[in-house]
Amino acid sequence: MEAAQEVVRLKETARSTRRLIIESLAEAGSGHPGGSLSAVELLVTLFFHTMKYDPKNPSWPDRDRFFLSKGHAAPLLYSILAQAGFFPVEELMSLRKMGARLQGHPSMGIPGIEAPAGSEGIGLSLGVGAALAARMDGRPSRTYVLMGDGEQQEGEVWEAAMAASKYRLDNLTAIIDRNGIQQDGLTEQIMPLEPLASKWRAFNWNVIEVDGYDFLQLIGGFDLAASTRNRPTVVIAHTVKGKGISFMEWSPHYHGTAPAKDKLSDVLSELK
Amino acid sequence: MTPGKLSAMRDAYGEALLELGATNEKVVVLGADTTGSLKSGVFATKFPERFFNVGIAEQNLMGVAAGFALAGKIPYAGTYAIFVPGKCVDQIRNNIAYPNLGVKIVCSHGGISVGPDGASHQQVEDIAIMRSIPRMSVVVPCDATSTRAIVKAIAGIAGPFYVRLTRPSTPVVYEDGFEYRHGKATVVSEGSDICLVACGIMVPEAVKAASSLKAKGVSAAVVDLHTIKPIDSETISRLAQKCGRVVTAEEHNIMGGMGSAVSEVLGEMRPTPMKRVGVMDTFGESGEAGELLKKYGLTASNIESAAEGLVRAAR
Numbered sequence: 385m386e387a388a389q390e391v392v393r394l395k396e397t398a399r400s401t402r403r404l405i406i407e408s409l410a411e412a413g414s415g416h417p418g419g420s421l422s423a424v425e426l427l428v429t430l431f432f433h434t435m436k437y438d439p440k441n442p443s444w445p446d447r448d449r450f451f452l453s454k455g456h457a458a459p460l461l462y463s464i465l466a467q468a469g470f471f472p473v474e475e476l477m478s479l480r481k482m483g484a485r486l487q488g489h490p491s492m493g494i495p496g497i498e499a500p501a502g503s504e505g506i507g508l509s510l511g512v513g514a515a516l517a518a519r520m521d522g523r524p525s526r527t528y529v530l531m532g533d534g535e536q537q538e539g540e541v542w543e544a545a546m547a548a549s550k551y552r553l554d555n556l557t558a559i560i561d562r563n564g565i566q567q568d569g570l571t572e573q574i575m576p577l578e579p580l581a582s583k584w585r586a587f588n589w590n591v592i593e594v595d596g597y598d599f600l601q602l603i604g605g606f607d608l609a610a611s612t613r614n615r616p617t618v619v620i621a622h623t624v625k626g627k628g629i630s631f632m633e634w635s636p637h638y639h640g641t642a643p644a645k646d647k648l649s650d651v652l653s654e655l656k
Numbered sequence: 657m658t659p660g661k662l663s664a665m666r667d668a669y670g671e672a673l674l675e676l677g678a679t680n681e682k683v684v685v686l687g688a689d690t691t692g693s694l695k696s697g698v699f700a701t702k703f704p705e706r707f708f709n710v711g712i713a714e715q716n717l718m719g720v721a722a723g724f725a726l727a728g729k730i731p732y733a734g735t736y737a738i739f740v741p742g743k744c745v746d747q748i749r750n751n752i753a754y755p756n757l758g759v760k761i762v763c764s765h766g767g768i769s770v771g772p773d774g775a776s777h778q779q780v781e782d783i784a785i786m787r788s789i790p791r792m793s794v795v796v797p798c799d800a801t802s803t804r805a806i807v808k809a810i811a812g813i814a815g816p817f818y819v820r821l822t823r824p825s826t827p828v829v830y831e832d833g834f835e836y837r838h839g840k841a842t843v844v845s846e847g848s849d850i851c852l853v854a855c856g857i858m859v860p861e862a863v864k865a866a867s868s869l870k871a872k873g874v875s876a877a878v879v880d881l882h883t884i885k886p887i888d889s890e891t892i893s894r895l896a897q898k899c900g901r902v903v904t905a906e907e908h909n910i911m912g913g914m915g916s917a918v919s920e921v922l923g924e925m926r927p928t929p930m931k932r933v934g935v936m937d938t939f940g941e942s943g944e945a946g947e948l949l950k951k952y953g954l955t956a957s958n959i960e961s962a963a964e965g966l967v968r969a970a971r
Contacts, residue, residue: 445728492755499726503750509716510751513723513731520684520705521727540747543716551708 390433391599397467398428402628402655404463404476409642410651412459412480415488418638419532420460422563422596422623427464429602430528430559434610439469442495446523449498449514453507454532454561455489456640461497462486470496505538507531508558512547515556515616526610530559534566537575542587548616549588557609558589558618561596563625567639584618596621629654657832662825663800666764669821670695672807673732677703680811684724686710686733688717694734694764714739718747718759725757730811737763737779737820738770741786752816753791759816762807766796766820767907768935768952769857769945778940779820784912786818787885793817793838794885796906796914798859801830802842802882809836820856822907824945827860829880841888843895847877850963851895851902855881855914857949858905858933864956865963874967884914889921896922901966902930905959907949910934929969931962 401424409415427450431437435448452461459479466473471485471494478484485494489502499510511529518525535541548556560580568574577583584591590612594601602621609617625639626632629651632643643651657663676683677699684706691697691709700707710717714735721733734740740763741748752759768778787794795810795817797803803821810817829844844859845866854862859880866876877895881888881904896902902922904915915932922928935952949955 449727499722500750500754503746506715506719506747506751509719509747510723510726512716513720513725514727515723516708516720517684517724517727517729520729540713540715540719543710543713544719546713547710547716547720550711 387600394428394432394599397432398424399655400467401428401460401463403652404466404473405459406629406643406651407648408459408463408476408479410645410648411477413642413645415459415480415642416456416640417632417643418565418625418635419454419561419563420457421627421629421632422625423457423460423530423561424627425597425599425602426530426559426561426621427460429599429606431464431468433603434606435528439496442470446525448526448528451498451507451511451527451529452490452501453529454504454535455501458488458490461490465496468496504532504535505540508541508544511556511558512544512553515553516551518555525555527556528559530561533560533562533564533571533577536560536577536580545584545587545589552614553616554613556616557606558616560618560620561623562620563623565625565634565636565639567636569636581620588615590615590617591620592617593620593622596623597627657801657828659828659831661828663828664825665797665800665803665821666693666695668800668804669762669807670698672804673699674702676808676811677706680730682728682730683811684708684729684731686717686721686731688712688714688735688739690735696732696734715744715747718744719751721759722751722757725759730758730760732760732762734762734764736765736777737782738765738777741779741782741818745785749789753789756791756815758814760810760819761817762819762821764821765823767822767856768940768948768954769907770823771945771948772942774942775939780909780935780940782820783884783906783908783914787917791815792885793883795883796820796855797882798856798880799826799829801828801832802834802836805834805836806882813838822857826857829860829863839883839886839888841891842880842882843891844878844880847875847899849875849899849901850967851877851879851899852905852959852963853879853881853892853902853918854905855884856907858907858954861956862905862959865959868956868960869963874963876963881914881918884917887917887921889925892918892921893925896926896928900928901970902928903933903959903962903966904930905933907954908934909937911937929966931966933958933962
């Protein structure tokens with residue numbers, strides 16, 4: 385009963401997050417809806433169920449840290465942070481505008497943003513450093529890094545993967561938004577990733593595969609990661625690019641094309 | 657230390673790290689399979705819990721260092737110069753400089769004096785790459801004494817640094833007590849006919865050149881422009897005005913390096929006849945350091961003839 389209520393609450397937040405992503409992107413006139421919409425439930429679970437943080441004190445030293453490696457999902461992270469209370473929800477409408485804090489890709493100076501992002505493949509290394517530092521200081525903090533599946537093609541991801549297992553970083557959880565699509569097409573056509581889970585296992589990571597839209601699986605996955613000792617965990621979340629908007633689903637085109645402003649009400653009507 | 661005596665900048669780096677480790681708990685040291693060579697490995701003997709060897713993975717080295725800095729640490733990270741500014745420019749730009757993190761990148765084996773390993777290991781483009789990145793400070797010490805002082809000082813200066821050291825032992829220029837002032841060049845000697853601006857191992861060469869110029873009646877000032885960015889425009893401009901001619905000398909491609917930085921300053925503030933001594937936009941080759949420096953025109957006599965050329969032209 386309690387779990388069911390929690391899922392209802394998270395589903396409602398996922399719906400409002402999708403609405404904010406679409407509205408802010410339409411207002412901006414450019415940006416990346418596909419990979420923002422695919423990972424909504426992952427971040428909703430982390431920020432509204434799993435992670436410990438204080439929006440009134442973003443630099444609280446014992447906070448859990450979230451690094452967005454797939455920086456193009458900035459509209460998603462901003463929508464989450466605004467709803468979590470780091471900055472006003474109205475500010476989302478300044479996305480990508482001259483003089484605004486909300487840069488096209490995350491940058492410092494935005495409350496709740498831990499690091500800039502935008503260049504693919506370089507976020508997991510940050511997580512390794514932060515997790516090592518947290519352990520050195522004896523902090524309870526956990527470190528989370530969300531990667532895209534396309535960026536698994538970058539070599540540094542695997543450099544960082546080796547380092548995390550060398551140092552047995554059980555306070556580090558990587559999440560892969562496995563939506564199968566990158567800018568030029570399907571990941572398995574552009575540069576095949578499979579068998580992806582086996583690759584991570586071979587790097588001595590604890591691998592958990594979940595349905596990226598099943599909150600109970602996501603909660604369970606992150607809990608399992610937190611209770612796993614001596615190994616980092618990667619949660620491979622099976623997702624759908626553009627999830628929630630019919631014409632954006634499975635579409636490489638909507639990797640980097642914003643919804644048209646004059647079609648906004650039609651688009652939003654899909655988010656029942 | 658005794659001026660003129662040979663001493664290794666890498667030893668000075670290791671010693672400075674040990675001192676920092678003892679006085680500053682935030683200092684962590686990271687390496688990439690060259691920590692024995694860089695002498696950063698000595699840090700591990702005393703502070704194993706603050707030392708991390710990430711293997712042959714330089715891009716990850718930069719990213720992990722950035723992660724430490726984000727968590728409030730002061731990371732010193734480095735390997736051979738050839739493997740960092742070029743190979744990791746994206747990580748340095750996006751993970752370190754853009755968020756203005758206090759990562760102290762210290763690399764050895766800068767320049768052509770790396771020697772027998774050949775051109776693939778001779779980094780002559782690093783100053784150009786690093787000074788083009790906003791917020792990055794670029795420092796090229798000229799000897800072991802200043803290396804030690806600089807490595808210690810930058811722990812207390814906010815923001816990212818690139819410090820380039822040299823593989824061979826080099827003549828000590830400064831006695832103990834060298835004081836590092838960020839963004840302030842060190843005037844090694846005053847002069848009135850020509851100003852020799854050098855960095856790294858070209859500083860002792862400039863000192864030698866100044867001394868033989870003096871015997872020929874030419875008074876040369878020598879400036880150790882260890883900090884190429886932020887550049888000390890004031891000192892450069894003052895001595896350019898006083899001397900009327902400037903020679904720069906660096907163990908780096910003449911394009912984009914220290915000489916370029918000086919010409920940018922003078923071109924805008926005080927146009928002055930100048931000549932750049934450096935690697936003439938070419939790659940090196942295998943050979944002993946001394947042989948290579950001679951072949952590629954990086955010696956006291958090259959500085960001297962450049963200076964004489966300018967002085968003659970003016971007479």
